[in-house]
Amino acid sequence: MLAIPLFVLFTMLGLRGSLVGLILVYIAQTVPVTVYMLRNYFETVPQSVEEAAAIDGCGRLSTIWRVVLPLSKPALMATGLYVFMIAWNEFLFALLFLVEKRDSWTVSLGLSQLAGSIEIPTTVLMAGSVVLTLPIVIIFFASERLLTEGLTAGAEKG
Numbered sequence: 008m009l010a011i012p013l014f015v016l017f018t019m020l021g022l023r024g025s026l027v028g029l030i031l032v033y034i035a036q037t038v039p040v041t042v043y044m045l046r047n048y049f050e051t052v053p054q055s056v057e058e059a060a061a062i063d064g065c066g067r068l069s070t071i072w073r074v075v076l077p078l079s080k081p082a083l084m085a086t087g088l089y090v091f092m093i094a095w096n097e098f099l100f101a102l103l104f105l106v107e108k109r110d111s112w113t114v115s116l117g118l119s120q121l122a123g124s125i126e127i128p129t130t131v132l133m134a135g136s137v138v139l140t141l142p143i144v145i146i147f148f149a150s151e152r153l154l155t156e157g158l159t160a161g162a163e164k165g
Contacts, residue, residue: 010100036097060073097113
């Protein structure tokens with residue numbers, strides 16, 4: 008439902024074929040998912056933790072920065088990884104907006120264009136698929152500690 012109107016709009020604005028247009032689409036795709044996921048998490052942060060920070064003299068911004076954000080590292084990391092996977096594996100909009108400019112192709116678009124070629128062996132395509140998933144795996148293992156930390160372990164007494 009979004010592909011045709013965005014294609015027409017970006018053609019009229021001159022953004023088709025540019026990475027700026029694709030970045031705008033990726034932001035428009037991922038921001039609602041991020042807000043929805045993080046809103047549900049931030050509602051689970053205990054009010055008593057924020058009240059304790061207020062009693063200790065923290066203002067609202069200081070409470071968010073010093074208390075709520077450190078408690079939400081696992082949710083922020085999981086949401087960030089999920090949003091990165093959405094943008095990294097996206098194919099349709101990259102195909103619509105970048106198909107004319109080969110020098111701006113995303114990895115998934117370039118790999119799909121190789122798939123139709125007779126000269127490219129299947130093993131090379133499979134190796135390309137592994138390379139395509141490698142950044143996600145590396146980011147996951149690099150951030151595993153943040154993903155598995157206890158959410159509010161030790162934050163409250165009682």
